[in-house]
Amino acid sequence: MDLSTEICGIELTGPVLNGSGTFDVLAARRVFGDALVEEFPFDCYVSKTITMNPRPGNPPYRLWETPSGMINSIGLPGPGLEGFLERDLAGLAELGVPLIVSVMADCAEDFEVLVRRVAARDEVAGIELNVSCPNVHSGLIVGEQPSETEALMKALRPITGKPLIVKLTPNVANPEEVALGAEAGGADAVSMINTVKAAAIDPGDNRTWLGVGAGGLSGPAVRPIALAQVRVVAAAVEIPVVGMGGISDAESALEFILAGARVVAVGTENFRDPRAGSAVTSGLPAALARRGFGSLAEAQSARLD
Amino acid sequence: MDLSTEICGIELTGPVLNGSGTFDVLAARRVFGDALVEEFPFDCYVSKTITMNPRPGNPPYRLWETPSGMINSIGLPGPGLEGFLERDLAGLAELGVPLIVSVMADCAEDFEVLVRRVAARDEVAGIELNVSCPNVHSGLIVGEQPSETEALMKALRPITGKPLIVKLTPNVANPEEVALGAEAGGADAVSMINTVKAAAIDPGDNRTWLGVGAGGLSGPAVRPIALAQVRVVAAAVEIPVVGMGGISDAESALEFILAGARVVAVGTENFRDPRAGSAVTSGLPAALARRGFGSLAEAQSARLD
Amino acid sequence: MRAEARPQAPFGRRPCEVADSRASGGYHIFTLIDSEGPAPAPGQFYMLAAAPEWGGEGGRPYLPRAISYARVAENLTGGLRLDFLIDEVGPGTSRLARMEPGDSCHLTGPFGSRFSLPRELNPEAAGAILVGGGIGIAPMAVLRRELVDRGIPSRSLLGFRDQAHSGGVDELFGCDSTRLAFEDGSSGHKGYVTDLLLQLLEGDDASSAAVYSCGPPAMLEAVRQICLQREIPVELALESPMACGYGACFGCAVPKADGGYLRLCIDGPVVRGEEIATAMAGEPSVG
């Protein structure tokens, strides 16, 4: 079955991306060797979120397992913009699939620099704007306010003709309002959901488990929340939606497409199986056929009652 | 170990309530007989949310199981205020534990009537204000806005000296702001969390599973979300917090108390075991001891770093 | 002669040992030893969850599953032997079918309403007509046994999609008064079980009939319509998603004929045909 598709002009061999920050290909290549590239599990690679300056990330512990999910408080460790462009970008360009670079900043000026410098590179097919990370306290969480999101998009839109994808936070009462703000500001797509604010208590001591007290929940536990948000957002905006949140197999990926997503991303499931992306793709033809679809496009255009 | 405690002046033999709408004692008594009353599993009974007029509730399906949780879209079926006072209240007064009646309305005037009529009854120890139900579209979701919540509380506070507990919605960016609004308006306590907006796709057909399209997620899947919200709210307000969301045993109940809740409520776990409330209570002494507490009060006053 | 009031369930869930578990014609049968509960009545069901490993790879099953008992007998060393007939349609039923002898299973119940006796339904009733479809033959099997015990004549009409969905017939039904229909024509009548019902009602004096049915929603609705049109009293054992089984969650709503909803776990699962608006509530609208 033909699974090829596109998202805001980026041609894809299939609809399966990775969630930003859930698959460091450079590390994975060290561990698994060239098999990683030869059998690359995604149709498009989304980088971990890049920031202006290098960041060490949050103090340990950064992880806790929860019922059918996990909490992370990674805190965006990374080499910063220059380190990324000089050291990492070349390796990401060797994967044979389009590259989307995720960026985040705590002010519009830095966002502008990030978008300008990243978009200037031929290796980069599109840019994802992470306005939603619950771990970095920027004072202003842009992605919580429709008007702030629209203003940021209006500032960034003139910088590049390459697709700009806004990654929404699920921690709002009405995500469709933020999505409408992104669309009004000129976004080419929205991706969702990022992690849901969460905390855990140390099983052995009377303290919170995570080094910074709280983090973000992901995995199958949040899938019903993600499906609800994708559904309302896809119904509200014209631009396409990249759907994610607890996708663990082809059936759950297809649920997101039925809820209104154009393409999907696999995050936490990569930790359980490094080839989870391939498993989703290989299961899609049967999942589509079982629901009576002759092609991916049919499912993408199906509308739920 | 002594588990007795109190919440806004209501004396309790222990800290375990039921979540509103998760344990219809009148039905359970028909099914299980007097054993239900003799071995009543909760230290305080919270009624299903009562509305002004009788409501049939939502069309089927109303339930779907999710990874480590469930979605419901029950839609507050009930006999309405008069039916409740005339038919149901007497049975709820026979349980031998304090009774909190949950009420909900879509305008302040109806809320005033509900609180006045319910508070007038001696059987009633306190009133829970459900401003958070995600299933009933009131146009205005009071519990999403701190100022609306405060205004509602200011209108209701003069009506009764009995405790008024505000049940918060988790579907907001900053629940502590709403809690502060409730406190400023005169609330005696907040209870949290209600269910998290969620949806499911029919496994067999290309449609949403729930009759009304979406519903609310509960169960262990949401526990990390609830713990994070209880933690920030308990740190922000002076009034006590009734903590709930995925409590399934004594250890998870204690986690809520460590996160800042004064007492806890068991919801979805009742469906897995009608005696879940008793199981939580009977496990609490060992759970407290394992964490080095000599009494419930010590855990209630412990502060997490 | 009246059916007894419904037995009262012990408060709380109890662990029961799995005594037997085996495949049967595309379905699965397992046996639990219940040493605490009262004898259930035809039509009733239990909430079941494998213990302790309920909770599968994908975080489901999480809630217990409503399952009708298919046979009850006294256990030699005390308590009851309860047989259940399972159609593996998802994570819960699969997990139950994978239990092995010696495993433990959480059980709550018995829950719900029981079938009336034919004379309670229709004072003229000469006997009963039982219409079962697929996994719905389980409640029909227990009703048939009770009728045999009480000396009340009955005829059973059982319908199946194909041989792969026809488990339990030989074990649960004597062959004498039972007629089978297979949609794929692989045996018995080729077509729907409602064809057999219509034949029988044409031959019989419809005014002396009392019909009982359990099976897929579309079949139940067809049986219901056939009976309502002919003013034949009919009781249906319905299904609906259930979280608790004891009236706590209000999840198992079925629309009533006169508006509003009943809670199938306590007001059913056995309902009169005229009581409900449709036996297909929640199902995708057909055509």
Add this chain to the structure above:
Amino acid sequence: MRAEARPQAPFGRRPCEVADSRASGGYHIFTLIDSEGPAPAPGQFYMLAAAPEWGGEGGRPYLPRAISYARVAENLTGGLRLDFLIDEVGPGTSRLARMEPGDSCHLTGPFGSRFSLPRELNPEAAGAILVGGGIGIAPMAVLRRELVDRGIPSRSLLGFRDQAHSGGVDELFGCDSTRLAFEDGSSGHKGYVTDLLLQLLEGDDASSAAVYSCGPPAMLEAVRQICLQREIPVELALESPMACGYGACFGCAVPKADGGYLRLCIDGPVVRGEEIATAMAGEPSVG
């Protein structure tokens, strides 16, 4: 003589059959048959998840668990026999310990860094001192075997809380060059294993020592301090919560001596003592 580069893990997780599973002195040992993977190197670990019933009563375990191999051998019918030593501390380790022969277990790996040889750590090294605590004796056991195979002398110091936390010693260690410490004094030296290390270092020429250690964080930090103070090269096999094991999630952060964090799954689990800021990162501050 240099240790070989780390072996490369096959891409993706693979099902492995459980060949054996048994209790051992409060711990649990099980054996997996890995027919695809390369031979692992001392210090490396695997990510393991019981298949298909990973996912327990409370929705956990959900992620795979990092487990060091405790012994490797060729399997008679091909592939490797991998032994793992398990301390049941929560849902993941309990589920792994409950696997039975014939069950299947998902495995990814081998992952992570390997121990250096003593001469790589210290050109003067005459042999190796291995300090293991509790479940941390597993990596020490594989290192000891490799040293034996290479003809390099080593002494093992193993510490345990009590007999109930001392599994695997007899099986994994020859008794000859091994000294034991029990905190409860039930056997061997009464006290900490670090007492034994200090005794040894006093007797020995510290300049010819190379120390390796694996065990609980407080023990590792004590060993690290002892060695750093005496400028004795030391390699530690650390633990940290891990979600992926292959560098994908950035979850397994351990603070580096010069600021920032390393990812323990790819930059460790074996690290030099001077490389890290503490072996107790994330632990509640003591005192």
